[in-house]
Amino acid sequence: MLNYRVLAAAALAAVLTGTTAACGGGSSTNGSGGNSSPKTLTYWASNQGASLENDKQVLTPELNKFEKQTGIKVKLEVVPWSDLLNRILAATTSGQGPDVLNIGNTWSASLQATGALLPWDSANLAKIGGKDRFVPAALAAAGAQGKDPAAVPLYSLAYGLYYNKKMFQAAGIATPPTTWDELVADGKKLTGNGHYGLAMEGGNPSENIHHAFVLGKQHGTDFFDASGKPQFDSPQAVAAVKQYIDFMAKDKIAAPGNAEYAANQSVSDFATGKAAMLLWQAAGSSLKSHGMKPADYGVAPVPFQTANPSGSTKINSMVAGINLAVFKNTKNLDGAVNFVKFMTSDSEQKILNGTYGSLPSVKTAQGDKAFSAPEQTVLADTLASSAAPLPQVPNESQFETLVGTAMKDLLADAAAGKAVTTASVKTALTKAQQQMPAS
Template identity: 70%
Template sequence: MRRIRAAAAVVVTVSTLAGATACGGGSEAGGSNESPKTLTYWASNQGPNIPADKKILTPELQKFEKQTGIKVKLEVVPWADLLKRILAATTSGQGPDVLNIGNTWSASLQATGALLPWDKKNFDAIGGRDRFVDAAVASAGAEDKDPSAVPLYSLSYALYYNKKMFADAGISKPPATWDELVADGRKISKNGTSGKWGLGAEGGNLSNNIHQAFVLAKQHGADFFDASGKPTFTSPGAVAAVKQYVDFMGKDKIIAPGNAEYAQNQSLSDFSKGKTAMVLWQAAASTFASQGMKPEDWGAAPVPVQSGTPGQGKQVDSMVAGINMAVFKNTKNTKGALQFVKFMTSTDEQQILNKAYGSVPPVTAAQSDPAFNSPGVKVLKDTLTNSAAPLPQVASESQFETTVGTAIKGLWADAAAGKAITTESVKAALTKAQQQMTQ
C-alpha cells in the first residue's frame, strides 16, 4: 500500500474475522437497484498529509458528481486508524459504501464476508478484469476466490538517496547490496558522531516493519507462513532477516536510535531535511516536494539485495504494494458504488491520480503516459514487474502485521537502548509473536 504503513494496531483472530458482518453505508437511496443520490467514501491517506489528499481528490469527486448526479461524501482516514475503522465497521453496521484498503489486508478482510466479491459480473460493470495488471489483481484476495477489491494505486519500494550527502561523502552511486548500503551508511554516520545518519527507519510503524522484514526474509530463502497458511515466524531465515534489519541500528550504527519510536512519515521528514541520506519507501516524490526538496536533490534506485541484482528468479527486493478499492457487500448503493469504482479506475482518472501520488497505475492502458517513465516512477514500475512478491494472502495477514510488527518494534527499542540484538533474542520475540497468532 502507499503506504501500507502503520496500519494494524489491533490483534484480529481469524474466528473474529469470519464472524463479522458487513455494514450498510450512508445511502439516501432505498436499495441497490435504485439510482443513489450519495455515496460515502473512506479514502486512505496517500499524500504528505490529509489536506493534500482532499485537495487532490475533491475536484475528481466533483467531476464524478457532474457526470452522474451522485455526490460523494469524502473522509480521508489516516493509515494508523484505517484498519481499526474498517474492522469496527464490519461489526457495527456503521461505515462507508466504498473504501480504500491496503492490498496486504485483502485476504483478511475477504474472510469477514463484508466486502463485495469482484466476480465476472462486477468486473464487467467496470470494464473488465483484463484492464488490470495481473499482479495487482493477484494481491486483492486469496487465490481460489473472487478478489475482494479492485486495484487503485500500485506501488513498490525503492531506495531514495540524497545526492548531495552522497557526493559530500565521496559516494558515486547508490548501493546495490546491503553490504554496500552499510558501508555507505557508515561513511555518512561515522559511528553516530557526524550528526547525520546513513539510513532512516520507522520502528513504531508496524506495517513498514513487516514490509522490510518480509523482503529480507525472501532474500534469506524464508517465508513467514507455510503453504497451508501456518505461521513459521521462527524459521532460521525469518530470524536472520529481522536481525539484519534491526542490526542497521544496533550493530552497524547507520540508523539514529530515535528512529526506534518513529511513526508514519517521520523518516521522510528527516530525509527531506538532510538529516539522513537514504530511506526505503514507496512513492515518496510528493512528500519530498511538499517538504521543499527539488527533484534534482534526490535519486531513486532499486532496494538492495544480499548479492547480485534484483529480478525474477534472482532476489526479491520489494513486496507488491498498493491500494485497492472495495465496496461493502450490503451497501444500499451497489449500482452507484460500481459507477464510482468504474470512474476511479478509468484510464483518465488513473493517470490523474497516480501522477498526483507518484504511484503506478494498475490499469495497463493508463501506463502509456510518459509521466510513468520518469526516473523515480520507473524504478517502482520496473520493480513491480521484475522483482516484487506479494505478502502472504492468508486470512490472518492483518494479525501477522500486528504481532510481528510489534515484535520488531520491541527489538528496535532494545537496539536504541544499547542492548545486544542476538539471534536468540530475535527468535524469542518472534516465538512470542507466533504464540499470539494461535491464541
C-alpha cells in the first residue's frame, strides 16, 4: 500500500532547470507520440501489494483481459517506490520510457513541468468517459491548477485515525479523539508499561510532510504562497511542524525509537499492540498482513484543531493516491489511451482497489457496496469533504524532501532528549527554504 518514499529532489531539480520537453519524439508532427507499434504497450506499475511478485499476480490477469479485448500485449514491470521517480526522470530526459506508468499523485505538477507527459485535455478525457466520472478531490491532485491534468487518478487514498479498541477500553476511553488536544490527552492515558499512545514514522520524510501539510492547513498555511513561492518558516508553518514534533518531544506519547522508523514499522507497532493509535492511509490490508483483525481496531477521521471546524481549516488529510500517466512519445498513443480507459473502468476500479484496499477514483465505482465497510466509509467521506491535494507546484518534490528531512532531524533531536523549541523549528525550516531551487 502506498506510503510515499523519499523523493529524488536533486534529480528532479536538474530536470526542471534543464530542457522541459525532452520527451517529445514519436512520429507525429506536434511532438506527441504516434501509433507505429499498435499491438504492444509497456506499463510501469508502482508497488501496491505485499511484494513486487504479489503485484504481478494481481495485475497479470487484468492485463491478459485487456489483451483479449483489444489484441494489445502489455509488458508489465512493477517498479519499487525507491526506484520509481528516478526511473521516470531518466525516461523524461532520454525519451526511452514506458508507454503508460503509475506516478504518486504528489508528483503530478513536478512531472508535468518536464513536458514529458500527455496532457489530459477535454478531448483526451472524453475518450475515457469524461472529467465528471472522477472524484473531484482525486482529479485535483493530477496537475497544476489551471492546466490540463498530467495524469488521471487510479487508486485513491486518504488518512484515517486507527485506534486499538481493547487498549482504549482498558484506559477508560469511550470514543476516539476528534481534536488534537483530545488525542494528546488520550495518548498520555495510553502511554506506559512499554506501550505508547501514538505510532509515528519519523524517519520517513514523505510521511512527515503529509502530516505537516495537514497541520499546516489547519493553522492556515499551504507552505507556498499564491505565486508558488515557498513559505516554509512562516509562523503558521512553524506552529504546524512543532505540533507534530511535540507528540514525541513534549507530549511524549510516541516512542523515541519512532524517530528512526521509515519502513512501515509504525504499522507493525500498532498491529502488535505497542502503540494504541496510528495515522495512516488505508491501513486495513497492511494490518491484516501483520495478523490484526478488523474487529480489533476502529477507524475515525483524523482530528482537527477544534471541534466542528469550517472553511479552509477543515482539512484533515492530504489527497493521497496513485495516478496513471502516458508518455507523450509513446508509439501506441491510441492503445495507451485505451489502456487508461480500461484501468479506470468501473469493473477494473472495483477489482483493483478492492484487492489493494484503496478507494476507486471514479464516482460510480466508489459508491459500490464493496467499499462500504467502516474503514472505507471513513476514508471516502474524508476524501470527499475534508481532504486537500499537496501544493501542485513544480517544486513540490523538493518541498517533500527538504521539509520532511528537517522534521526527521527534529524528531531525532527529540528522541535524543534535546530541546525542540519554536526557534529551533524555525531555524530548521528556514534552512530548508534556503535550499529550495529557484522556480
